[in-house]
Amino acid sequence: MWSFSKIANLIHEWLNQTFNPTLATIIEMVIVGIAVIGLFAVLGLVLVIMERKVSAWIQIRLGPNRVGPKGMLQSLADTLKLLVKEAMTPSGSDKFLFNLAPYIAMMVAMLLMAPIAFASNFQMWDLNIGVLYVSAVSSISVISILIAGWASNNKYSLMGAMRSGAQIVSYELSAGLSILAVVVLTGSLNINDIIQSQANGWWIFKGHIPAIIAFIVFITAVTAETNRAPFDLAEAESELTAGFHTEYSGMKFALFFLAEYVNVFIVCAIGATLFLGGWMPFHVGNWQGFNHVMDYIPGSVWFFGKTFFLIFVIMWFRWTFPRLRIDQLLNLEWKYLLPISMFNILLVTAMAILGWHF
């Protein structure tokens, strides 16, 4: 069976034979870095065109259809436009911080890539606290938004940044708690262990209703954490023009834009890993024949299929719902999501102790 892990091992072995181990590690790092940046660019292009097509079809439009076949190269053209556009720095801004903010946003998104398992044994960094790492690093992204809003010297930006701060800090909680539900069920923080534990069925099916509740809470919370509509208060086009990136243009804006989409990809990948089994094919209990057939579909296809399904759900949210107000947003978190997920953790713990899950 064709798989990424074999190619990766092949390269690893060849490098170790040719160079000394230190050099080989450095070369591997460079390769991984380039691969991540490449993945970033491709993800950005694919997700932007996907978002535009999804929104167009929902809005009874055609969407981009002129550049390339069926408009598929539209986002490439957009990138080109953003690259040649003048990246302005407003005169009253804090120039260092203003230019730093987009890079922080990018860096956070890149760091989050590390523990994600794209296929069986195909992972940049298999660390034993993968899930904890993800939730810890993802909360750094608020810093880039706060810096951007503060350094712009624009009232709209500042308000957007402050909203975003309140929002991300509070939604971090329920996202963490819903992740914890799966951690309790598996008893491990390691992403590979979590995926392996779903070999006989995904947690969303095995975990009864509590897992479904955790999944819904997770999807809601990460939508808010990535500042996507209906929780896009940091941008809130009709209230704050463009929120924290009002003053950004050209490539600096593009970095924010890209970071947003990559963040969406990452949280959906985490969601797919935790609840839908990551690269693990669809297995049902002890139907050996069925499971065997499913194994013929490569793990990476499963992984990307699940992730893109979740991305579609998040886009579907965006093009259906109106935006919440800032106090309602916090109400939703503190009065609904947090109590529900806390109660849910209790249920899941009881379930895990009593072994009620499949």
Add this chain to the structure above:
Amino acid sequence: MELEELKTNITELLPAAAFEEGGEWLTVHVEPSAWAVFASQLRHTDSLFFDYLFCLTCVDWKTHLTMVYHLSSVKYRHNMVVKIKIDRNKPEIETVSNIWRTAEFHEREVYEMFGVQFINHPDLRLLILPDGWEGKKPLLKDFDDPVNMIKL
């Protein structure tokens, strides 16, 4: 309320009121000095209860200005028009924005378009014209703007 009945009621309130014939609605001419009290009476007298000021404007008659107030009562559904002649060289009249809140904006519009000073208006500033507008008031008949007005 019928026209005649309205007329008697108003004569009771303000014996000096002069009525104009021929209009669709009852039209009353009032002296500027009597207006502030009369307006309050129109609004608060139970049998009249003119609570809806639906139009407030000014007409430049070259010799004088006339303030025109169109009043209506949501409760009784009767309408009337109040007209007040004011001096063109020193246009001044008491505000009614404390009685009908909508008058605040309408009076600001009349102030900048006709130059009428509304006494006791809470916030008499330019509303439509650009800040720092000097000179003639645009809706006066002798206003002339050779740059922006196109004569056909």
Add this chain to the structure above:
Amino acid sequence: MVEELGTTTEGDLIINVGPQHPATHGVLHLVITLNGETIKKVEPHLGYIHRSIEKMCESLTYRQFIYVTSRMDYLSAHINNHACALCVEKGMQIEVPERAQVIRVLMDELTRIASHELWWGAMAMDLGAFTPFFHAFRERETINDIMEETCGARLTMNYMVPGGVMADLHPDFQKRVKAFISLYRSKIKEYDEMLTGNIIFQNRMKGVGYLSPEDAISYGCSGPAARGSGVSCDIRKLYPYEVYNKVQFEEVLETAGDSFARYMVRIREMNQSVSIIEQLIDNIPEGDYQAKTKAVLKLPKGEFYTRVETARGELGVYIVSEGATTPYRIKFRSPGFSNLSALDHMARGSKLGDLVAMMGTLDLVIPDIDR
């Protein structure tokens, strides 16, 4: 709230919403004093699109000035023209043929639906839901096509002339209006599914921008803005013009006085308009579409005032005539101007996000406010 609303103190955030802002739908400029996210004061600055239409009309003849009024409230252009034509007819005492009256009412109601459709989409977009905008345009486009076929233009029709309408109805008119009604009936349910019933939308609208009936009257609000507070002010019912006294329709009233009530008034008003059209579409009387009028119209000396109900509220046309071919003074009492004056009162103490909902449900059209 500790601090006094309506004042500006040290440390307050003053932001300019507009003249270029996504939520103002035009060049409205609001200077907002904020304490955190809470609005303390809203101060409108107008005039960015002021063309002094009142002054312009003083140099246009009674036939010519009607077209300018399309540019005031461009979303109910037809109703504006109607008001002017009615005022001239009142002055000249022209008897309008029954057919022309019915045509006018049909066009008015179609315009009203088109205007409310656009409002629905734009308001949803203000609240962050982008999809309804395109769905509303689908229905509105059908009306625009009907208008284009009969009047020759899509937005600023100039179909009214003193004494009737400019041209007879297009032969396909009835067929196309019926097609529109069946489309409308099938799609209006989706509006409720997508927006009205949505929990986020209801939370954004309910209890936001409360306007008591007394305040609504005092601020001179009219149209859906006042009817949402339970103030009966539909000119079509109170002072019927044309054939409005011959058709059955209900004056839509909601009592809550908040943004959601104003929203519901407009949604229900669309249904009432459709029912008016249904009553009239098969009963268009035969006859002339225009009364015989003199080539040069001269209004007798005097003052004439007409009130009509546009999509946004009560439009008053006040003509002072000196017996010449042009009006001596003309005043348009535009609904938006008065409705806007209530915005400050409504917005104080609410959140910045609510301002968008309030402006959305007041349905401000800036050229109508500035004139």
Add this chain to the structure above:
Amino acid sequence: MFLVKYIKEVFGAIKSLLVGMRRTLYYFTHHKEIITQQYPDNRETLKLPDRFKGEVVMPHDANNEHRCTGCTACELACPNGTIKVVTKFDITPEGKKKKAIDKLVYHLELCTMCNLCVIACPSDAIVMDQTFEHSVFNRAELTKVLNKPGSKIMDGVE
């Protein structure tokens, strides 16, 4: 009870959201509902109604003859000064002087397509055309002379 109310609230909210999502999913999957018109590509099929007010034109027949008598009714009817009629005097075969148009100048940039000139014209010399692509690179191109060079008035039009 408080808890029952709370749970009902949550489920009601989720249901209302799902109703909206079902509607948008319907449109996502039903591409026949798409109403986009791809404008420059559909020029051939795009037909505007006959009454559409695009611009004022003066129809000429095969003999390069129009119906305009130069009465300036359109000029008087126009609210914006869009039309300027320049008249001249022709000598008729009988030797009489007759008023005729030299040029009918039409400023498209001032025109609001209000149709008042067309209904004012006593001899139906001008009509509204259905063109709508009016953009040009030079403003002067918007000032047009409606009568074609060398044209003359049709026989029998007074």
